[in-house]
Amino acid sequence: MTSGAPRAEDGTSPPEDTGFLAVDSGGSGLRVAVGTARRGVLGRRSTATPVPTGARGIDAERLMEDLVPLVEALTADTGAPRPSAAVVGAAGLSTLGDALRAELPGALRRAFGVRRLALAADAVTAYCGALGARPGAVIAAGTGLIAVGTDLVRWRRADGWGHLLGDCGSGAWIGRAGLEAALRAYDGRSGGSAGLLARAEEAFGPVQGLPGRLYPRRDRPAVLASFAPQVAGCAADGDPVAVGILASAARHMAESARAVCPDGGQPLVALTGGLCRMGDPLLAPLALELTRLLPHARRVPAAGDPLHGAVRLAVDLAAGTLALPPDEKMLQVVTTDRG
Amino acid sequence: MTSGAPRAEDGTSPPEDTGFLAVDSGGSGLRVAVGTARRGVLGRRSTATPVPTGARGIDAERLMEDLVPLVEALTADTGAPRPSAAVVGAAGLSTLGDALRAELPGALRRAFGVRRLALAADAVTAYCGALGARPGAVIAAGTGLIAVGTDLVRWRRADGWGHLLGDCGSGAWIGRAGLEAALRAYDGRSGGSAGLLARAEEAFGPVQGLPGRLYPRRDRPAVLASFAPQVAGCAADGDPVAVGILASAARHMAESARAVCPDGGQPLVALTGGLCRMGDPLLAPLALELTRLLPHARRVPAAGDPLHGAVRLAVDLAAGTLALPPDEKMLQVVTTDRG
The missing domain is CATH 3.30.420.40 (ATPase, nucleotide binding domain)
Known part of the structure; x- marks a missing residue:
């Protein structure tokens, strides 16, 4: 049982529109989108430098260093609410993702108040971008x-x-x-x-x-x-x-x-x-x-790219309607409420 | 016209038995044989470290640093005469051999009195080791x-x-x-x-x-x-x-x-x-x-290995009977008398 549906803090209905953050980290850099579950994508930004890989795999600290200014700029530009749900799709997640799995939940909670995080292999964001939540x-x-x-x-x-x-x-x-x-x-x-x-x-x-x-x-x-x-x-x-x-x-x-x-x-x-x-x-x-x-x-032609897939996953995660199956290596959903 | 048949310095006959040096430089190290045209191989030694490749290709100085003690030990062990002919077979000669081509003739002349040098691609020493001077x-x-x-x-x-x-x-x-x-x-x-x-x-x-x-x-x-x-x-x-x-x-x-x-x-x-x-x-x-x-x-089965090929080439070079064709990249014969 997950702890906390996307509902306003005071318990009134209808619930607030939930903010999300979608990230695609790959060989050509970091691509980021913010938005809300109801209104969709409100803004996108990217860097041209890939997140480096160190002895512990993909460097979670460096990813956060690149991510924080992008998200702050996007929030300022678009007025998007702070994201309560985040999806990070990363190339090499299954073999090089140890540091991301260990550090990102707490880091995203502290930086933006993210309460639910999905870590997705780039193959999963590619899948979701192309086909969505269909077999x-x-x-x-x-x-x-x-x-x-x-x-x-x-x-x-x-x-x-x-x-x-x-x-x-x-x-x-x-x-x-x-x-x-x-x-x-x-x-x-x-x-x-x-x-x-x-x-x-x-x-x-x-x-x-x-x-x-x-x-x-x-x-x-x-x-x-x-x-x-x-x-x-x-x-x-x-x-x-x-x-x-x-x-x-x-x-x-x-x-x-x-x-x-x-x-x-x-x-x-x-x-x-x-x-x-x-x-x-x-x-x-x-x-x-x-x-x-x-x-x-x-x-069928692919509907969109991996960032589009991360957005689709983030919207579903924010709305509590994630239909694609969780998997230890491919798609890991973490609740950070206790972080 | 080559300057100097294998003949004793004072011009008497029969000529002295000419010493040779054969070298095979490859990925597993340096292999060296010394001998004479008439008596064949008198001794062999090797190192377990390959000659490094630097900005100018195969490092001629390092090759000489490894080679000189091997040849001195072999000469002391076997009583082989100083080599007047040398063959150096090297992996990567055609693309990485600039420093060898520039420096080895003079260096071998100074170190051992080598008067004729053949630089051979490792493919040529492999050929000569396997088939000798036959088509x-x-x-x-x-x-x-x-x-x-x-x-x-x-x-x-x-x-x-x-x-x-x-x-x-x-x-x-x-x-x-x-x-x-x-x-x-x-x-x-x-x-x-x-x-x-x-x-x-x-x-x-x-x-x-x-x-x-x-x-x-x-x-x-x-x-x-x-x-x-x-x-x-x-x-x-x-x-x-x-x-x-x-x-x-x-x-x-x-x-x-x-x-x-x-x-x-x-x-x-x-x-x-x-x-x-x-x-x-x-x-x-x-x-x-x-x-x-x-x-x-x-x-036919191969008669021998690349060091055997370098020896065959060296014997022919010492005797003035080299039958395999010279080639700018594959088999370069240099007279170092003027060195």
Whole structure:
């Protein structure tokens, strides 16, 4: 039993409109929205610097340092009430979220008076942004790739293992395969593409120097993913090797979706993330593969992005109507009343 | 025209037996042999620390600091004459060899009186160790993979692009594919192998922690390659996914060999490096693929390792009978008489 419905302090009805705070913390920075359960989003702000990861995982103190001025500015700009419910969606939450789980409930209580907090994996905010609280599967595909699904009883996830162990079909996967095909052409090995070689040299200079430009960098997956649009362009020109790479990517994506999608009912399936911008060379084979592997699921466009998902979760949390299932690693709801 | 055949200083005949120095500088350290053109190798020593790479590439000063005491000890132990010819085979020579090319000729002249120096890519010492000065193709496959071939007129190379861009069929490639198959089984995606999952957990612990144990390390390719023997073991047990991974690896290896092997004549083809120890699960499909893709080439076992190749080159250099073709990046011969 939760302690305290969204009701005014003096017990009168109708209850006050409850304020919320929605946060999406990812590789490109912090994105924040404030609003109320009835009026929806009143304002948005963001930073361009990601919250750093330290020995204890995602740094909760630094997240609060970045968050407090954003929320204060938003409250001043919009007149939004102090948030009693907050949702923080964070990339890497399940493996790097120990400090967030330990420190955020108390810190958000002290800073803003937050009484209920949901900590969500970025895959969950992506899911909720795309499909809301409906059963189905979402493929979140940008530089990396993870699939998440739910029957509203439990969550399932597939892939998301990073660019060396998986993320099959992701931007890094597609770009890496395209560069391998370019170098095969350079070497005179089979499976090469002269078109991808030309595009690789346009993007990165002479390929002899490519290892020296890629391996010393810390953002290797992003460098690889930066070549994915070139693979799509080459496929659009009819290059059979590039077409084959995107067909394989689409198959991997659909396989991950199948692994997480509910077997029964009429689940929805959606793609979200940067790979949506790859256009028909990827999206056409993906539609075919999803129809083949998930004939009972209905393909729908994603309704919104992960911040939109965090907002949806926050509105439901504020109203006490959260329908997506809690999960120790994916979606953890904490009541901070005793904090 | 080279200045000075291996002849005694006073011009008498027969010429003195010429001393040589052979060096193999790789990821596991420095390996050194001294000897004479007529008597062959008289002694060997090694260090366990690789020569570091700095802003100017492989650090020539540090290489000399490690080399001088080894050579002095070997000369004292064996009574070998001071080397007038030296061969230094180094991993990364073509891209990271600027300092070696600039500084080693003078440094070796001053330290030991070396008059002729050959700087060889590690792929060339691997080739010469495996096949000597005969036309053919060598697949050098350990953590990484490169194929080199020669018709004794020029060198060709294929792959060797590192674990993200290529090294297709290498130990890192096989291990990575095996771990992906393990995680596919864990996720319930197609293409998974329960046998590889069990072996992955035995080797690395629960797979949920695998990304955290792999990505922060600097020796990621070696970590991936450490799983390759498990893939071979699983294939030997009949696991179809593991068998398929090794069949693909064998195809990639043979494709690289085909790209560098002379088209005419009766070239030799050999495998050298750590993957030789993978046994039949890899070597049987490799034999099939080589027969399919290079029907005119004769498969032979590698005669020796890269240090053996450096020794062969050094003996030929000392005797003035070097038959393998010089090449700006692969095999550079420098006369240091004017140094």
